[in-house]
Amino acid sequence: MWRSNEGGFTVVELAMVMVIIAMVVGVFSQMLISANQSASISKAKVEISRNMHNSMDAIETDVRQASRFKVSGYDGEDTFATDKNFPGATPREWGYRNNPYRQQ
Numbered sequence: 001m002w003r004s005n006e007g008g009f010t011v012v013e014l015a016m017v018m019v020i021i022a023m024v025v026g027v028f029s030q031m032l033i034s035a036n037q038s039a040s041i042s043k044a045k046v047e048i049s050r051n052m053h054n055s056m057d058a059i060e061t062d063v064r065q066a067s068r069f070k071v072s073g074y075d076g077e078d079t080f081a082t083d084k085n086f087p088g089a090t091p092r093e094w095g096y097r098n099n100p101y102r103q104q
Contacts, residue, residue, distance in 0.1 A: 009017075
């Protein structure tokens, strides 16, 4: 019987080590992919929130302007709404300047 004194690994041992390393790399890559997806989702939520805030600001501006200006159906021109909250309005009356429908 001939025996070698050289130390080394068998093919089975090397295969097991490669399988273990592949499993560790697979788990690590899944963690990175999951973290990347989570960051993308968070970024999208922030962007949606920012867009909604900007849209609400635009709507608020439009509503504020609409409360001051009203389009007349008679002549198609913008007429100034004389509300009590605006300077120059009479406290007893709310209406539109140059309103052709108002009874005088």
